[in-house]
Amino acid sequence: MKEIINLPVQSIEEEEYHINMGPQHPSTHGVLRLVVTLQGEIVKKLQPHCGYIHRGIEKMCEKDTFQQIIHLTDRMDYLSAHINNHAVCLLVEGALEVEVPERVKYIRTIVDELNRIASHQLWWCSFGMDLGGLTCFFYGLRDREHILDIFEESFGSRLLHSYYTPGGLMQDIHPNFQKRTRDFIKYFRRKIRDYDRILSGNVIFLNRSQGIGVMSKEIAINYGVSGPSGRASGWACDIRKKYPYALYDKVDFKEILRTDGDTYARYMVRLDEMRESMKIIEQLIDNIPEGDYTAKMKPIIRLPEGEYYQRVESARGELGVYCISDGNKNPVRMKFRTPSFVNLGVLDKISRNMKIADLVAIGASLDLVIPDIDR
């Protein structure tokens, strides 16, 4: 009995122990398991365990035609499904040297940006919820609903659209599309001010996000953290600016950069990106040219023998598609360089020596989508 009482308290606190965060945890937003090594409340090490939703999309692609592959890409990063479709479409069009009609480029750019706004809205609302602001969750989902309604009317579905197809689009946009998009921009310009009012200046939020999970520019490049997370560290990595596709070289928009590299910077970059996306849509929505909604394509697509690489800026970062073709209707190898998979790699580095509660904030600020990690 005496021995137990005399146990040195210090040694218990210094002892490291492991806890599992996930696979079912509200803040991982999906089935990701993080084995966290803790000393007291301090994160000493973090090991992600992936694969709970690994579907073998790359293996499936080897048996599929390029039109079928489009439908699989929706299911990687389901929050920016259009942008994933866009990557494969651009890859096929580039390989076959097909010039898509001007109307298609306009619609694709507008829809991509609407998708980016919807994705950032969902990120914003779940970020607020993770840090204890449940009102954010209702605000974000309320506004995202408007975009999903526009999508549903034109493309027939709300989440997994498969709307783009090599050479163009599945069908033309709905006659209401332009009017509803204009209405949405007007509505959301007013509502985004609430986002700032409720969260951006909130003192609890500032204390939990400023100086937390600092990532320098060197770390961002070395770990390949692209997208808004990389731009918050001052790395100009926007594919829309660096390697423009669709109409991004014709529209005027700013690449949002911040240099702090902390959770708050990543938050502000995404918030400002929504404003830039609205700016892009406003420039295009009134002058969509008349014309075909698809170029003439052969029913069976065979890419010429060779290798192709195509990248687009998804809502989470750089999405790359690497394709090896032997001239048949199926690719030999299809590799998706998904942004969430790469961004997950830095989580261990930037959350070390932070409190476990900060880990939730850091994880949310990286905006990971688990099916995008596992593919």
Added chain:
Amino acid sequence: MDSEKLKEKISSLVPEAHLEENKQFPTFLIPPDKLKFLATQLKENKELDFDYLFCLSGVDWGTELGVVYHLNSTSLSHSLELKVKTENREKPEFDTVADLWKTAEFFEREVWDLFGIRFNGHPDLRRIFLEEDWVGYPMRKDYTDEVNIVEL
């Protein structure tokens, strides 16, 4: 650096490097034993300054297994593609580049998991998606699984 100069530079560093024509990026096939030397040069040499590994893919060409590296320099904005191949399907091995580009750590674990290619010197080479006791490497062309793969 433009692609002609880049090609000359790589050829002077590793004379055995084989240049592949008509590619999107300047593409070199490297002997596996020269990979580490060249990768270190690419990263450390300030003239080349390849600081961003934007894609690393395992590939099964049928008879050969290999890895394709896509590199980019954020300061000089030139890109490069490197390939290594081996015919050894029993125990394929390459040197790791995870110490140069940390992003390779996850990529290489994925390649080990799905293609069974070992990376010497990798800090933590475990399977990333599948269970540790999974038999075989599913992304290889000769992988068969009558239960889990449904052929239509």
